[in-house]
Amino acid sequence: MDTSQNVYSKLADNLLAWYAQNRRALPWRDHPDPYAVWISEIMLQQTRVESVRPYFERWMAHFPNLATLAAASKEEVLRLWEGLGYYSRALHLHRAAQIICERYDGQLPHSQSELLQLPGIGPYTAAAIAALAFGQDAIALDGNLKRIFARLFDVDTPLGNAQTEKCLRALTQAHLPHGKAGDYNQALMDLGALVCTPKNPQCERCPLQQGCLALARNTVHLRPVRPLKKRIPHYDVVAAVVMHKQHLLLARRAEDRLLGGLWEFPGGKVRPKEPFEHALQREIREELGAEIEVGAPLGTYRHAFTHFRITLRAYLCRLQANSPLPQALEHTALAWVTPTDCAAYPMGKVDRQIATHLLEEGFPLVSD
DNA sequence: GATGCGTGGAT
DNA sequence: TATCCAAGCAT
Structure with a gap:
């Protein structure tokens, strides 16, 4: 009898069952290789799926593998990235590809600590690659996961707050079904994109509604608590x-x-x-x-x-x-x-x- | 820990 | 039109 925590929580059961029926068809899910996972995760940082989709397809056609990316020029890389925004992502991707070719014989390293050393890869992306590409038990704690768990447990402290982040990480970790982190993470992202959306969430369609504290307390629209925003300035600019x-x-x-x-x-x-x-x-x-x-x-x-x-x-x-x-x-x-x-x-x-x-x-x- | 870093779509 | 916001990272 397994007495460890390797017993899936009811939450994970319901979530994975929902995912099996509702998972989105996304181009990067058709590419099993770690390179595709990496490219998609970088493109998806702070960027909507529908914006990324055509860029990903074009990128994979142009740079089908890590070696072709490493051999490309910066100009070529930036041209394919043009319009996606946050352009340091593209330059970091390019530099990381060259480092991986030199240091890891062209193969993405498996460990999160090694992934974290690469330009453009932070805690989220390292965990996402480890879980989605290499099947490790890692939590890719993105905006979707934070929103979902802030609602499930009616977390009333603001995002960005260190204590809040620690709390959310612990909650997501506690329900991770061992050996299924890839599906768990992706199921939560799909749920966040399709059901537990920032505005007008579809709680009646949610597989987790029975355990949702915010739903029970009618605070769904208040969660997660966002940090205060600053007014943004306006500038007049001239170009020649x-x-x-x-x-x-x-x-x-x-x-x-x-x-x-x-x-x-x-x-x-x-x-x-x-x-x-x-x-x-x-x-x-x-x-x-x-x-x-x-x-x-x-x-x-x-x-x-x-x-x-x-x-x-x-x-x-x-x-x-x-x-x-x-x-x-x-x-x-x-x-x-x-x-x-x-x-x-x-x-x-x-x-x-x-x-x-x-x-x-x-x-x-x-x-x- | 706070700030800088793009763009397009929804409301 | 203005605001919000979407799979974060680097410094």
Whole structure:
């Protein structure tokens, strides 16, 4: 008789039975190899399944295995990632692939401690790979699991709080069916995505409703308790489409900053009460050591980042006759391109909109 | 431990 | 339109 805890809890029983009938068909579930699990887990960080789906398919077609990823260029990797956001994920993925090739003969390590050493892999992803790819008893404590267990046990302390996290980890661990961590984790993620959703949860369809304390107390909509949010600032930003000798200027952003590694039309924040044209001349002088004439406005773009919003105004610009050529003083590279060339340069959303606009509206023919 | 890091969809 | 938020990680 097994007297250890290797007796599945009623919770896990009900959950796994529900999962057997309701599991989602997801592209990465058709790929049994650890590489696919890893790629999908990185893409899914803070990102919705429906956003990830086409990116994953395209990525696997382009980089079918770890070796092809390791051999790729950063530009290629970022181009395939463009639009997914949090671009350091792509650069970390690329660097980790190279480390795995060198240090582990191209095979993802199995232990969570070794996985944790790799760039872009934190506690969640290490546990997810260990459980889903290698069948280990690990808890991938993501937002879904936290939400579900905060409701099941009516946890009334805020997420992010160390005590709350410890409590939720203990609760999820206590119900883990040994040897079935892969299904357990994925079942909870599917339940969180399909039934125990952040808004309008479908409690009447939930396989765990009988044991849900928040449902019994009518506090489901209050759980989990979210930490207080800060107001996000708004900035006016200007960007220069610098034309010179029938080409326009792109600049590559530093890799450790916002939109790291992506190419942009250079510019920057407008200071309070500063005229837009003046701000643009100042930014180009500071960043590129060049003097420009600011010409026609090319458009206004509003965009929301996670922690601030911008209104960006783009202007057609030319180098002043006596200006030095632009240099990459704050960027990592510069390129003179045509609008058609832009497709090859990974960009963030707004810069891509500007590039597309230039392509569609025609390249302004300015002689100089 | 707090902050910085994208984007698109739902409400 | 504004807000919320979705399978976190690095510093």
